Amino acid sequence: MEQFLLENTERYKRLVAAFKPSALDKKGINSAAASPEIVVCTRVRPMLEDEVAEGFPCGVYPRGATNTVDLHELKRPVRGLPTLSSSHYTVDRVFGPEDSTADVYESVVKPIVPWAWGGGIATVFCYGQTASGKSYTTAGLEKCVAESLMGGSLDGERKIYISVVELAGRTAYDLLNERKEISILEDSFGTTQLAGALEHRVANKESLLGHIEAAAGLRRTAPTLKNDNSSRSHAICRLRFENPAMKSAEEGLLYLIDLAGSEAARDKTTHDATRMKEAKEINTSLSVLKDCIRGRALADAEFYAGRISKAPAYIPFRQSILTKTLKHVFDPTSTRSCKTVVVACVNPCLADIGASKNTLRYAEMLRVVGPKPKMAEYDPWVPATWNNEQLQSWIESNSGQPPIDPLLLAPSESGLQLLRLPIPEFLTRCLKTEGATPEQAQAFQTKFWAMHVDSQRRSRYINANKAAGDGKAAAAGDNVVSRLASLDSSADPEPDAGSVPFKERIRPGMVVRWQTRPEYGSFAVGGKAYAMVMCPVHAVGERVRDVKGVQVNPQSEDAAERKGETYLCALVTPSLLPGSYGISLWRQVVVKVEDMVAEVLMEWDEATRYYYMTV
Numbered sequence: 001m002e003q004f005l006l007e008n009t010e011r012y013k014r015l016v017a018a019f020k021p022s023a024l025d026k027k028g029i030n031s032a033a034a035s036p037e038i039v040v041c042t043r044v045r046p047m048l049e050d051e052v053a054e055g056f057p058c059g060v061y062p063r064g065a066t067n068t069v070d071l072h073e074l075k076r077p078v079r080g081l082p083t084l085s086s087s088h089y090t091v092d093r094v095f096g097p098e099d100s101t102a103d104v105y106e107s108v109v110k111p112i113v114p115w116a117w118g119g120g121i122a123t124v125f126c127y128g129q130t131a132s133g134k135s136y137t138t139a140g141l142e143k144c145v146a147e148s149l150m151g152g153s154l155d156g157e158r159k160i161y162i163s164v165v166e167l168a169g170r171t172a173y174d175l176l177n178e179r180k181e182i183s184i185l186e187d188s189f190g191t192t193q194l195a196g197a198l199e200h201r202v203a204n205k206e207s208l209l210g211h212i213e214a215a216a217g218l219r220r221t222a223p224t225l226k227n228d229n230s231s232r233s234h235a236i237c238r239l240r241f242e243n244p245a246m247k248s249a250e251e252g253l254l255y256l257i258d259l260a261g262s263e264a265a266r267d268k269t270t271h272d273a274t275r276m277k278e279a280k281e282i283n284t285s286l287s288v289l290k291d292c293i294r295g296r297a298l299a300d301a302e303f304y305a306g307r308i309s310k311a312p313a314y315i316p317f318r319q320s321i322l323t324k325t326l327k328h329v330f331d332p333t334s335t336r337s338c339k340t341v342v343v344a345c346v347n348p349c350l351a352d353i354g355a356s357k358n359t360l361r362y363a364e365m366l367r368v369v370g371p372k373p374k375m376a377e378y379d380p381w382v383p384a385t386w387n388n389e390q391l392q393s394w395i396e397s398n399s400g401q402p403p404i405d406p407l408l409l410a411p412s413e414s415g416l417q418l419l420r421l422p423i424p425e426f427l428t429r430c431l432k433t434e435g436a437t438p439e440q441a442q443a444f445q446t447k448f449w450a451m452h453v454d455s456q457r458r459s460r461y462i463n464a465n466k467a468a469g470d471g472k473a474a475a476a477g478d479n480v481v482s483r484l485a486s487l488d489s490s491a492d493p494e495p496d497a498g499s500v501p502f503k504e505r506i507r508p509g510m511v512v513r514w515q516t517r518p519e520y521g522s523f524a525v526g527g528k529a530y531a532m533v534m535c536p537v538h539a540v541g542e543r544v545r546d547v548k549g550v551q552v553n554p555q556s557e558d559a560a561e562r563k564g565e566t567y568l569c570a571l572v573t574p575s576l577l578p579g580s581y582g583i584s585l586w587r588q589v590v591v592k593v594e595d596m597v598a599e600v601l602m603e604w605d606e607a608t609r610y611y612y613m614t615v
């Protein structure tokens with residue numbers, strides 16, 4: 001084949017020069033319909049000196065200022081002269097041979113770094129055939145990331161940790177610990193852990209780049225993978241950002257992934273049985289990756305289109321070790337917001353045109369055309385329908401005291417966009433308001449999310465009744481579900497509650513902050529104690545004892561005196577998840593009204609099965 005190409009180079013060049021691109025069809029202009037959380041771009045590297053020296057022409061051409069790439073193959077007909085076969089591929093951004101890695105970084109990667117820094121998950125994949133520039137691009141992007149992270153331009157302080165692992169077949173190795181084999185495990189919370197992989201804290205650019213270089217060196221010189229080792233394994237560089245000001249908040253994650261070469265399985269002539277098996281595994285993992293990226297993009301596109309699906313989308317992330325490792329990027333039940341960039345690297349040399357064509361096809365397939373985002377009609381109970389102005393006004397009047405400054409929390413976001421903001425970033429923005437406390441920020445974030453979840457539940461109920469043809473129930477459902485939703489919170493559901501001091505409307509289920517007396521001192525956590533009112537002590541029988549074993553209602557004169565002023569309460573204590581509480585129904589304490597400091601609003605969260613404070 002190569003001989004045929006070399007013999008017809010001049011003809012090929014003439015045909016390419018005469019090529020007239022057709023007007024872009026639908027696929028060339030549909031970028032607005034693609035998911036806003038994933039950017040797919042193509043990077044066509046320059047021709048290398050040896051490729052030029054061998055006499056091969058270029059076969060891949062970015063089309064001017066568009067997002068389209070033209071690819072020209074030379075076909076050998078049964079009879080007659082060779083002909084040109086042209087195809088074009090459209091992605092979100094195209095980088096040509098003259099674009100540097102810094103250009104790629106500025107355009108598509110730099111915007112997602114603050115996302116990870118703020119507590120979100122950002123992932124960059126470099127995909128492509130062998131020698132297309134994946135490692136070159138990944139290494140360059142890593143340098144740019146190191147500069148951004150250590151340049152001081154990002155908001156606040158973070159502790160930065162790095163780990164680098166290599167996935168070869170079904171085995172994972174730690175590239176920062178002498179290539180020790182490690183396990184990819186799912187813990188009891190469903191989080192994927194790189195069990196045994198070392199994580200190194202990095203405090204400056206040099207140490208970060210030092211670790212990256214050490215990992216790259218180990219990948220290059222792996223004894224069992226001497227030749228084109230990097231093309232046969234995936235390398236995952238994971239940066240984790242811990243926010244010391246928000247210890248319980250979710251950590252930000254930035255993944256930079258140099259994928260294995262995509263063409264490995266086809267090159268049968270140079271591969272023995274082991275290599276062929278390896279190649280098959282690579283192809284499977286890249287194919288699963290494609291399905292996962294598409295699945296996630298589609299789920300995101302549906303979210304932005306305001307569609308409420310009955311069940312989470314099916315994303316086959318468990319089908320390969322690569323996507324299992326990246327579970328929280330792809331798991332449809334994960335509540336974490338992710339942004340993804342795919343750089344499809346292309347070797348433009350005509351000798352490698354078949355593999356380039358596959359790379360471009362793969363990239364194009366990652367661009368999901370989801371449902372068209374349409375702004376739903378404004379509903380004051382559905383945050384997903386709020387534009388920026390409506391969101392800001394809601395924040396101002398629903399965020400407690402002092403009100404959170406809407407310009408600091410949501411300067412330009414719509415309700416949907418704020419729902420997608422990583423939680424730590426939401427909290428950080430709240431705390432920029434003077435006088436706002438971490439408890440208030442947490443409670444407000446929970447309130448906003450609870451409202452979104454309730455609005456979805458309400459829509460499902462109404463849709464289900466509509467589908468069953470019960471219009472009356474659908475209409476009534478609105479009220480019933482609103483009332484039920486309000487009863488998932490400890491807030492007094494009566495409309496005038498706000499104007500009555502809390503001590504004058506104590507009721508079962510009310511949660512209070514209370515001043516512990518010495519006998520209950522150990523129940524205060526971080527200086528604060530919370531309890532849920534159950535009933536007045538005079539209402540309980542003589543056998544009832546409190547958490548300390550002391551009789552609650554001894555019918556003494558003292559207790560009789562305080563009839564109605566002393567309550568049997570259940571302890572409310574912090575639970576496993578950040579910001580969550582549990583109610584210990586059977587650990588009861590006696591609380592005097594005079595010791596109750598303030599009413600605290602708690603909400604039940606079905607998903608985590610814990611209670612959270614609200615405002």
Ligand SMILES: Nc1ncnc2c1ncn2[C@@H]1O[C@H](COP(=O)(O)OP(=O)(O)OP(=O)(O)O)[C@@H](O)[C@H]1O
Nearest residue numbers: 045046129130131132133134135136228230231261
């Ligand atoms: N944008 C570019 N500009 C200049 N040279 C490049 C560019 N991209 C890649 N190269 C060069 O091309 C060669 C192959 O690149 P690289 O090793 O990054 O490919 P790869 O896709 O990672 O290959 P493999 O899968 O075998 O690891 C290298 O010599 C690299 O320096």
